[in-house]
Amino acid sequence: MSSAMKPTLLHALLHALPYALLWGLPFALGCSDSDTAAPASSESDPSGAPAASWPPPGDGAESNSGNYYVTWAARPAEVPLNEIFEVDLRIWDAKTRTEIGADADLFVDARMPAHGHGMKHEVELIRNADASVTVEGMLFHMTGHWELYVDLTRGAVTERTQFDVDLE
Amino acid sequence: MHSKHILSLPAAALLALTATAQEETEATHFTPHVRSIHGLESPSGLAYGPAGLLWIVEQSADRVRAFDAEGVEQKRLGGRGSGAGELIAPSDVAVAADGTVFVVDTGNHRICRFDASGASAGAWGAWGNGPGEFHYPTGVDVREDRVAVADSGGDRVQVFDVSGKHLMTAGRYGHGDGELARPVQVAFADDGGLYVSDGDHHRVVRFDADGKHATAWGEWGYFPGLFSSPAGIEVWGGRVFVADVDNHRVQVYTPDGDLIYRFGLHAIRPREGRGRLHYPVDVAVAADGSRVAIAEPYDDRVQILGRAPGEEPDEPIGGIGQPAPHYGFQIDLSGQLGVIVEPETHTVGVYDLRIDVPVRIGMLGGFGRTLGLFNRPTGCAIDEASQKILVCDTAGRRLHEARLGLDLEAELRQYPELGDYVKMLDFEALGRAFAEEPLEFTVRPIAVQIAQSGEVFVLDGGNERVFVFGDDLAFRRSFGGHGGEREQLSRPTDMELSPDEKQLFVVDSQKGRIVAFSVAGEMVADIGVEELQEPFDVTFDANGRMFVTDVRRHQVLRFADGKLEHAWGKRGIQRMHFLKPRGLAFDGKGRLLVIDHGNHRGTIMSADGEYEGSFGSRFYTKPARRPELYKPEDYVE
Numbered sequence: 001m002s003s004a005m006k007p008t009l010l011h012a013l014l015h016a017l018p019y020a021l022l023w024g025l026p027f028a029l030g031c032s033d034s035d036t037a038a039p040a041s042s043e044s045d046p047s048g049a050p051a052a053s054w055p056p057p058g059d060g061a062e063s064n065s066g067n068y069y070v071t072w073a074a075r076p077a078e079v080p081l082n083e084i085f086e087v088d089l090r091i092w093d094a095k096t097r098t099e100i101g102a103d104a105d106l107f108v109d110a111r112m113p114a115h116g117h118g119m120k121h122e123v124e125l126i127r128n129a130d131a132s133v134t135v136e137g138m139l140f141h142m143t144g145h146w147e148l149y150v151d152l153t154r155g156a157v158t159e160r161t162q163f164d165v166d167l168e
Numbered sequence: 169m170h171s172k173h174i175l176s177l178p179a180a181a182l183l184a185l186t187a188t189a190q191e192e193t194e195a196t197h198f199t200p201h202v203r204s205i206h207g208l209e210s211p212s213g214l215a216y217g218p219a220g221l222l223w224i225v226e227q228s229a230d231r232v233r234a235f236d237a238e239g240v241e242q243k244r245l246g247g248r249g250s251g252a253g254e255l256i257a258p259s260d261v262a263v264a265a266d267g268t269v270f271v272v273d274t275g276n277h278r279i280c281r282f283d284a285s286g287a288s289a290g291a292w293g294a295w296g297n298g299p300g301e302f303h304y305p306t307g308v309d310v311r312e313d314r315v316a317v318a319d320s321g322g323d324r325v326q327v328f329d330v331s332g333k334h335l336m337t338a339g340r341y342g343h344g345d346g347e348l349a350r351p352v353q354v355a356f357a358d359d360g361g362l363y364v365s366d367g368d369h370h371r372v373v374r375f376d377a378d379g380k381h382a383t384a385w386g387e388w389g390y391f392p393g394l395f396s397s398p399a400g401i402e403v404w405g406g407r408v409f410v411a412d413v414d415n416h417r418v419q420v421y422t423p424d425g426d427l428i429y430r431f432g433l434h435a436i437r438p439r440e441g442r443g444r445l446h447y448p449v450d451v452a453v454a455a456d457g458s459r460v461a462i463a464e465p466y467d468d469r470v471q472i473l474g475r476a477p478g479e480e481p482d483e484p485i486g487g488i489g490q491p492a493p494h495y496g497f498q499i500d501l502s503g504q505l506g507v508i509v510e511p512e513t514h515t516v517g518v519y520d521l522r523i524d525v526p527v528r529i530g531m532l533g534g535f536g537r538t539l540g541l542f543n544r545p546t547g548c549a550i551d552e553a554s555q556k557i558l559v560c561d562t563a564g565r566r567l568h569e570a571r572l573g574l575d576l577e578a579e580l581r582q583y584p585e586l587g588d589y590v591k592m593l594d595f596e597a598l599g600r601a602f603a604e605e606p607l608e609f610t611v612r613p614i615a616v617q618i619a620q621s622g623e624v625f626v627l628d629g630g631n632e633r634v635f636v637f638g639d640d641l642a643f644r645r646s647f648g649g650h651g652g653e654r655e656q657l658s659r660p661t662d663m664e665l666s667p668d669e670k671q672l673f674v675v676d677s678q679k680g681r682i683v684a685f686s687v688a689g690e691m692v693a694d695i696g697v698e699e700l701q702e703p704f705d706v707t708f709d710a711n712g713r714m715f716v717t718d719v720r721r722h723q724v725l726r727f728a729d730g731k732l733e734h735a736w737g738k739r740g741i742q743r744m745h746f747l748k749p750r751g752l753a754f755d756g757k758g759r760l761l762v763i764d765h766g767n768h769r770g771t772i773m774s775a776d777g778e779y780e781g782s783f784g785s786r787f788y789t790k791p792a793r794r795p796e797l798y799k800p801e802d803y804v805e
Contacts, residue, residue, distance in 0.1 A: 160539055160589050160591065
């Protein structure tokens with residue numbers, strides 16, 4: 001293998017690749033923000049719709065690198081102790097302010113960081129027609145501080161959004 | 169591994185011996201310590217051969233020696249080099265029925281063959297990922313006319329005839345059935361199938377004689393039957409013996425993976441031995457089943473156990489080897505903060521440096537495959553200003569980023585909940601993106617540096633390249649690469665940016681030197697070619713002087729303007745002694761902190777080599793704190 005990668009077309013693509021992975025190929029190929037703000041999507045697919053207001057309503061937070069915005073709502077509204085509950089998520093691209101929940105490569109988990117463990121139950125993700133995502137099978141089996149993790153992956157990079165839940 | 173020289177016996181004798189061995193196996197079990205062979209240099213592989221000779225690979229001496237039942241040396245092979253019969257950092261040995269010896273010549277990416285007299289009888293293999301090529305192979309076994317090789321870096325097992333003709337390949341990189349991640353050792357099953365210790369998956373995988381996946385067992389853990397970095401594997405008497413390295417034990421299974429019993433307890437005192445095990449990496453059973461030999465490279469020793477009366481216990485014996493926070497290979501310090509990797513517990517310790525000794529204020533990680541959980545992390549970096557920590561999740565093939573968010577003016581305290589994870593780069597996905605110029609091997613991130621510019625440098629132990637990313641972990645460029653040219657690398661282990669951040673110094677371990685690249689990737693110089701034997705880490709003081717740990721010399725060396733000025737330490741356990749020192753870094757007070765890995769401790773010294781203290785939760789306390797009480801003979805059998 002060569003000692004230093006030569007500036008080839010491949011190299012140029014590699015320079016563009018991460019941006020393509022992060023923001024989609026159109027952006028990497030030089031399209032403007034306004035182009036990526038309205039990615040191709042069918043009228044029946046609400047994913048990709050711009051947010052009516054910013055930040056979107058609800059209990060939400062930016063991801064830890066600021067590239068996403070996520071809102072969450074538990075069902076029932078008060079997280080129960082040692083009983084299965086659900087969480088509804090809505091996910092936006094924070095740069096384009098478009099909703100991406102239906103297409104997001106998503107992993108949801110919860111852990112008690114002070115105890116070094118997570119949940120004892122596996123969750124299932126349901127992608128809804130309105131671009132929201134329902135997380136079924138959540139179970140907090142102990143009182144104390146829990147962190148709910150919403151990990152979004154684009155290309156090779158996964159980014160975390162997290163919410164605190166103090167269960168008494 | 170083992171040999172199958174009993175196959176050379178007449179069939180009737182073979183049947184009688186096999187029946188006797190089976191009865192012996194069921195009527196007794198391995199436990200009592202018989203003897204130890206001391207003074208070896210990092211024994212990494214074993215095999216019993218014809219005439220009962222025990223063949224031992226000494227990785228740090230680039231040689232193989234054979235010992236008789238009394239522990240007396242009878243034969244010797246190898247010597248450092250790449251010529252006929254020469255070896256570089258060999259890992260394992262197998263002996264055929266006719267006395268032919270097969271040695272895994274890891275550093276030369278080949279299998280060396282020696283005849284029964286010890287004369288070189290050829291070799292096969294070279295660096296690569298094609299059939300018959302290898303990437304740092306580590307295990308070998310021979311049975312009748314077939315030779316199996318654990319091609320560790322290639323994430324596969326290859327099978328050859330005894331002349332080196334490639335017959336088949338079993339496994340490939342991945343996480344599914346029959347897929348492997350860093351297979352360490354291999355052993356033939358009695359039916360011609362293969363047992364493979366699948367290191368990064370912490371399991372044993374069995375393939376049938378055609379190389380198809382048959383079964384697998386185990387996962388990471390310390391309870392009986394689980395593994396923490398399984399390595400040596402041996403099949404004898406209808407039993408599968410597995411060296412469970414980080415659990416400090418040998419586990420014995422049925423051919424289908426049901427645990428029968430285990431032996432070995434974690435050593436408590438330095439070099440303790442006598443049946444207590446310390447990172448056992450290989451296991452070999454004598455042909456008559458009367459002895460089992462266990463290689464312990466950290467103690468430079470092979471222990472031999474005999475059989476005790478009584479049937480093999482159906483309940484596991486011995487304690488449960490809970491993982492302890494042993495210091496791993498790397499340390500990084502930035503201002504008031506520091507990080508040290510602890511691979512065995514899959515964590516990174518975070519330290520506050522405001523007082524004389526580093527205080528562990530919390531930890532990151534735990535075992536797992538999601539963001540914030542690691543699998544044998546080896547590299548780490550911290551930046552005090554941003555409180556950013558990067559962790560090389562080596563077996564997980566990922567890079568994790570966390571932020572601490574600490575108030576450094578606050579009173580010194582511990583943090584049960586420390587840091588938030590920001591993002592993670594998956595090198596498996598990144599590797600697939602190199603489709604037009606595919607990487608030869610899976611990326612294994614082993615070291616990381618954070619530049620003030622925001623750039624992130626990651627050392628890939630798989631392809632021996634440096635990858636450079638932006639602060640957003642977007643790929644920018646790469647340089648380096650494996651090879652024999654001056655600007656190419658061979659088994660790099662760590663790296664450090666120069667104080668002005670214009671150069672990146674990469675430790676080129678196998679070539680025994682430090683290579684300086686510009687941050688753009690042009691080679692500038694190589695340093696220490698004459699002095700260094702097996703360097704591991706490099707760092708700089710405020711005056712720009714370069715400090716290097718050398719695993720083979722058991723020393724810290726100081727260079728100025730590319731020339732060696734001083735070297736401190738020797739092999740041992742007293743103050744300013746080292747046992748295979750690894751990471752090193754300067755704190756904000758100009759003190760050098762060295763990870764004395766083999767002694768499970770950190771040593772604090774001045775830039776002039778004056779001892780200033782020791783630290784660690786598991787280090788061998790008495791000798792370090794009261795050296796006047798320590799007598800070396802107390803720790804030698």
